Each structure stands twice: as C-alpha cells, then as structure tokens.
Amino acid sequence: MSNATTRTGWRFRQPSVIPGFGLTLGFSLAYLTLIILIPLSGLAWRSAALGWADFWRIALDRRTLHALEISFGTALIAAAVNVVFGTIVAWVLVRYQFPGRRIVDAMVDLPFALPTAVAGIALTTLYAPNGWLGKPLMALGIKVAYSPLGIVMALIFIGLPFVVRTVQPIIEEIDKEVEEAAATLGASRFQTITRVLAPGLLPAVVTGFALAFARGVGEYGSVIFIAGNLPNISEIAPLLIVIRLEEYNYAAATAIAAVMLALSFLMLFVINLLQSWSRKRYG
Incomplete structure (x- = not known):
C-alpha cells in the first residue's frame, strides 16, 4: 500500500x-x-x-418554451438586481450604526419565515391595478401585477436574504484599516471599491447570486398569485408542470421537469466555474 x-x-x-x-x-x-x-x-x-421524438415534441412546444423563458429569465433578472441591492444592504448593516439597525437586520430574514403564499397575496394586494403602489404605477403606464414584471418583484422579495446573508459575513471580516490605507495611498472611492473591496467580495457575491437564482427558478407559491398565469405571457414552468399533472398528462409534466433540471444544472455549473475562477484569482 x-x-x-x-x-x-x-x-x-x-x-x-x-x-x-x-x-x-x-x-x-x-x-x-x-x-x-x-x-x-x-x-x-x-x-x-417517452422516446426522443415525444420528449422533444413536448420540450419544444411553444407554451413550454415560453414558460421556461419566463421562469429562467425572471429568475436571472431578479438575482442580478438582488446582487446589487443585497450587497448595498449588507454593507449598510455592517458599516453603519443607526437607530433601528437590529430591526432592519431582522427584517431581512422575513422572506425566510414568511409562507410563500402569504408573500404572494401581500405582493398582489400591493401591486394590483387598484393597490397602494399598483394604482399610481398604472397611471404612469407601468403594469406590475399579472405580468412578468410582477414575477420579478416577487423573486426579488424572496431572493434578497440569500445575497445579504452570504455577503454580510465577508464584509464583517474586511478591516476598515484596509480602506483607510487605500485612501492614504491616494486611491479614490471608486478605486477603493473596485480594486480593494470588490475582489474580496466577488466569491460571496457569486454564491449569493447562485442561491437567489436557484430559489427563483423553482419558486411557485409567491409567484402564481401575482403572475396572472396567462399562457405565453406570465405562466411559469412550475405552474405548467402542475397543470399537466392535473390533466393526468404525466409524460408532459416529466418532460418539462427534465428540461428544467437540465437547464438548472447547466446554469449552476457555469456559476460554479465562475466561483472557482474567482476563488483562484482573489483567494
């Protein structure tokens, strides 16, 4: 041996x-x-x-393709938005002291504890055409509820904690002296952020993006209320799978689920490659 x-x-x-x-x-x-x-x-x-012919017939169906596009597209947009604002929220919670900070910190975890159906109903009430925010937005020609934009808003709501809680511990480990040293050496605020802080935060940011994206792709409860569930417009892939199951069309439901699984694996594989590259480059 x-x-x-x-x-x-x-x-x-x-x-x-x-x-x-x-x-x-x-x-x-x-x-x-x-x-x-x-x-x-x-x-x-x-x-x-199913056989390749039947599988591809179901997978390439127009309604299936639209549902997959909406699910993955809205999840990607919501995760990208959460990366920006989640990082800002984490930075504020770590770097600044203000009244009610602990309350704000606890509110970040609210989407974790809140049932998804309750979140969906609350968002629908808020962004409906006659809701508190939906009515003034409709006056400006912006329709949130019962549209893909409403799906994005729901996914932003449920995905924000994943980014904040992933980035926050890394920010806590960054000493303020590093920023002060960069300023002493003549670096501007933009240079300090892009060359000093961002490299260390990049692996955590990519991880938070992956978690928020993965949660958004498979989200169901908080989306179906605000989406409107219109075929080829605001119908998500998980809902289409449920519809096929209710029709006892198990073959179609299985095919759609398999396509979602393959696309999720592919995108998460790419994200893992980015994580590996960022860790090797920045440590």
Whole structure:
C-alpha cells in the first residue's frame, strides 16, 4: 500500500482525529442517494421512457418554451438586481450604526419565515391595478401585477436574504484599516471599491447570486398569485408542470421537469466555474 501510494503520489487520509469518519461518510452518501440521486434518476428514467421524438415534441412546444423563458429569465433578472441591492444592504448593516439597525437586520430574514403564499397575496394586494403602489404605477403606464414584471418583484422579495446573508459575513471580516490605507495611498472611492473591496467580495457575491437564482427558478407559491398565469405571457414552468399533472398528462409534466433540471444544472455549473475562477484569482 505504501509503495502504491508513493508511486501515485496520492494518499487517503482521514480529515480528523475524531473516529467515525467511515460511518459518517457512508451515512452521508446513503442520505444523498436516497434524498437526491434516486428521485433525479427516476425523473431521468421516466423521461427516457417517452422516446426522443415525444420528449422533444413536448420540450419544444411553444407554451413550454415560453414558460421556461419566463421562469429562467425572471429568475436571472431578479438575482442580478438582488446582487446589487443585497450587497448595498449588507454593507449598510455592517458599516453603519443607526437607530433601528437590529430591526432592519431582522427584517431581512422575513422572506425566510414568511409562507410563500402569504408573500404572494401581500405582493398582489400591493401591486394590483387598484393597490397602494399598483394604482399610481398604472397611471404612469407601468403594469406590475399579472405580468412578468410582477414575477420579478416577487423573486426579488424572496431572493434578497440569500445575497445579504452570504455577503454580510465577508464584509464583517474586511478591516476598515484596509480602506483607510487605500485612501492614504491616494486611491479614490471608486478605486477603493473596485480594486480593494470588490475582489474580496466577488466569491460571496457569486454564491449569493447562485442561491437567489436557484430559489427563483423553482419558486411557485409567491409567484402564481401575482403572475396572472396567462399562457405565453406570465405562466411559469412550475405552474405548467402542475397543470399537466392535473390533466393526468404525466409524460408532459416529466418532460418539462427534465428540461428544467437540465437547464438548472447547466446554469449552476457555469456559476460554479465562475466561483472557482474567482476563488483562484482573489483567494
């Protein structure tokens, strides 16, 4: 064994002096297999049973493509918005002291605890054509509820905590002396942000973006109330899957779910590559 280890340059070492590594590793693999791998394998197997012709016919259906475009497009836009404003919120909570700071900090976690259906009803009431904000916006020609814009607003609401809670600990670790040293050396505020602070925050920002995006793609409860659910206009892919199930069209529901799974894996893979690149570049 030692000779083989010497030849290959690889050695399997336990990561801790505490015993039980083999047992915990086996439990982890078994748990992941039962909870994640087996359901995903069942979905892939059911989709393969359709045959390529039927699968692509369902996947390339006009209504399916529009639903996928709305789900992934709105999730991408909402995650991008949350990256900007979530980072600003995290910065304010860490760097500034003001009355009610703890209340604001606690309010950030409200979307975590609030049932998604309650969030959807509240947003619909707020942005409906006769709502508090919907009515003046309609006067300006901006329709929020029952449109893709309403979906974006709902996803921003439920995705903001993912960015804030991911970036906030990293900001807390950045010493103020670093900013002061950059200013002493003649750096402007813009240079301090882009060259001193941003590189250290980039991995956390990308992680927060990935979490918010992943949550937004599969969100259902808070979206269906404000979306209006109009086919080819504001119908999301999870709702279309539910509709196919209610029609007992399990083949179509499985095909749509498989396409969503493949696209999610692809986009998360790209995001993970960005995370790996940012960690290697900035540490």
